[in-house]
Amino acid sequence: MSSFGVKVWCAVVLVVIVGELPMSTDAQASGLDPSFYKNTCPNVHSIVREVIRNVSKTDPRMLGSLIRLHFHDCFVQGCDASILLNDTKTIASEQSAPPNSNSIRGLDVVNKIKTEVEKACPGVVSCADILALAAEISSVLGQGPDWKVPLGRRDSTTANKTLAGLNLPGPSFDLTTLKTFFNRQGLDVTDLVALSGAHTIGRARCQFITDRLYNFSNSAQPDPNLNTTYLQQLRSICPKNGPGNALTNLDSSTPDKFDKNYYSNLQIRKGLLQSDQELFSTPGAETVSIVNKFSSDENAFFEAFKASMIKMGNIGVITGNKGEIRKQCNFVNTQSIELGLGLYNSEDGMVSSS
16 A cells, blocks of 8 residues: 555454454365465475565564555556566556656565575466465564465566556545545455554555645645644654655554554554545444454454455455466566576566565
């Protein structure tokens, strides 16, 4: 979301119960299975975990970035790793679409993971499954929830830059627009509030909040739903005429820990993005009670987040004989052959935002 960016109308208890099931009915219907690689690549989880663990030692921000990268992939033609494809003569990369430009990170880390996975299990594990595993592992390394990731996705042979511009929620969306965008993906209000909780970890660029600090809705005034003390803190980090590249914490209290503080911040008007604060500050919204629940009960948040991540991870998946298992995540296999690319090079051929 821009910023992982990023996602049961009335019964939070139901979400908790669903989150405890070994595998969601959506996952079963899509043909995904947490044990998909049991015989073909039994160590894939530990391989992915080791790469992310090492990267996060020097870049703790990466954990939040990888969670949101999975979100940015799934909202555009499904969870098919289309976001990883680079520009070629036949593919316009989603990476340069406005919601992704200067927002998504971790593409180079996915590259490194693919290198190690290919060494152990060549031609077996899809890039789409690597994205799903990386999101779950990043949650755990950030002291957040774990879940059994349904696996068996295959990779797309296409990308859709235009659809990325149309489907990904923006940081300045109001609640009505957010609900519309999530509903398009088969996600409900609880999914919206739970998945937004991914903003409990990581950073965002000033460019995504400058209007909110200085010219909210072209009023020449700041957003009235922004805590005034917090406003001054943010203005010191993000000056009015600054370049917009400075970073500020998505969660002002515990930016490198996956916890419920994101929701507590919303209650005191310290949501960084307008799209965050809308969940609590929209008068009469059904999201308010969910925010209150998650703020007071971290376990309820964790269970809902797990259920929503599994649900999101089943959007538009490719299985069976459709798609392919890319040898390199940033090129479809025919292009890898045409370019004479061998084993995955973790330093080249992959666009990465800062």
